[in-house]
Amino acid sequence: MAAFHCSVCSQSFQTRPKIYNHALSTGHDMNHCCEKCSRWFKTESDRKAHMNSPIHVKEAAKPMSNSPNASVGQSNQPFINAPPVVPLRFGRVTYTRLERNEQEAVYSKLLARCHSVESLANEGYTVDLEKGPTTKPKKPRPSLADFRQTPMRQPAVKKRRAVVIDCEMAEAVDGSDELISLCAIDFLTGGTLVNNLVIPSRPIKDWRTNIHGIGVPELYEAIMNQEALSGWIAARQELWKHIDETTILIGQTICYDFEALRLVHTRVVDSAILATEAVFNNLAGRKKPGRRWGLQELCKTFLGIEIRVEGGIHDNLEDVLAAREVVLQALLKPAKFQTWADKARKDFWKPKAGNKKVNRKGTTKTPHSTGYAIPESYTLEYDWYSDDGWLGPEDFEEWLWHSTW
Structure with missing residues (x-):
């Protein structure tokens, strides 16, 4: 029995x-x-x-490190206090290392590229605990009551100045995302801060193992090795050990990571937003077209490297290193980044498969009247054709926003 x-x-x-x-x-x-x-x-x-037995007596609280190896929130700290350089390699790819005397200049450039609160709100980030996200949800979202602002800066407690994060999620029974792993590295050094699986707080309907390779066996092994974090609350607390409100958080479309962590943080550099702004710089101050460049595509077309070569599986550590590299190269080589953006913009405005063009000599059609400030170099000498027929400039805007690019 x-x-x-x-x-x-x-x-x-x-x-x-x-x-x-x-x-x-x-x-x-x-x-x-x-x-x-x-x-x-x-x-x-x-x-x-059992939990109250001596086997699980809680360890005495450890004081926060005041070691000079901690990257602090104040940007005016001398570079001699910067964390030590560590080798950065994942699979076949070797990532950029910053020497100590380079870290201060890179941090200053990174600080200047933080997105505005308005831009973050437009991209789906929760920036206000009272109002919640301004974008329409595509799936159920966590309760706003669970969200918390990143802790305030305490001058006596040193935290990291810039941290790259990546989360993996499974699908909970209500269709929302449930956090099952968290990885964070120091942006300036690449040193790993957190890399743990997370015990889900709710029953899971779909583990999405085909995406990230995480399922019950992997989680069970992490628990047996005492390496798993107990739910999204514990994961958020673990991240908070390394960051405060002055820390710059970096990643690829990390608005979803923030939701899984129930985190509100507005000092952000998002590699997906950086790419979109570079490509559509002519639309500054306006809503950008819906095209977004994924991390794997950015690595291939901008950096010239291949990630996720093992069956396309997402690995947290690989993804944070790759997102760091995209942002870092955009800061260190702005001309190269702009060259990539110019090509991406030309490719975007090319007629897509299934669309036809007609060159009408003597006429020049542009969608400027719709509010899209497309550069003169991309003036269209033809009408656009969709399944609904030929489109002139007056119909271009509506068709653009309802098209799948």
Whole structure:
């Protein structure tokens, strides 16, 4: 007879690991599980007694490091206090290392590229705890009541000045994203700060293992090795050990990472926004077309490197290094970045597959009247054709916003 029974679905299991695995996948009887040592108990009271036993006596709180190796929030700190340089390599790719005497200048350039609060709001970031996100949600979002501002700066406590983050998510039962991993590195040195799997706080409907390679076996192993963080709250707390409100957070479309962490932070450099602004600089101050460049595409077309070569699987550490490299090269080689952007803009305005063009001599059609300030060098000498027929300038704007690029 089986030793362990799930009180929710009545399934029986012969061993504790098997019923714990079941609890992780379904959320059933999770209040009977010890998230620190992966044991399952027949009652919640048994688990509580176990948690209060000497085996799980909490360690004394460790003071925040005041080591000169910590990258602090004040930009005027001398570079002699910068973190040590570490080798940066993932797979076949070697990433850029910054020497100590380079880090201060790069930080100043990074600081100047932080996006405005308005730009972040337009891209879907939550910037106001009272109003919430301004963009229409594509899927259920976490409760705004769970969101918290990044802790305020405390001069006596040193935190990192710039941190790159990346999260991976599974799909919860309500269709929303649930955090299952968090990775963070120091932007200036590339040193790893956090790289942990996260125990989901809700039952999972789809682990999306085909995307990131994370499933119950990987999570279970991390728990057994005491390397997993207990839910998004613990993950956010772990990140907060390294950042405060003055830290610049960097990443690729990290508005979704912020949502998974229930985090409000407005000092951001987003590599996806940088690319969009560079390509559509002629639309400054206006809503940009919906085209966005993914991290893998940016690495290939701008940096000339291949990521996710192992079956397309996303690896947190590879993604943070790649996002760091995109931003870093955009700062260090602005001419090269602009050359990439100019080509991307030309490619964007080219007629897409299925669209026809007609050259009408003696006539010049441009969509300027729609409010899109397309450069003169890209003046269209033809009407645009869609499934709805020929489009003149007056119809171009509406068609553009309803097209899939």
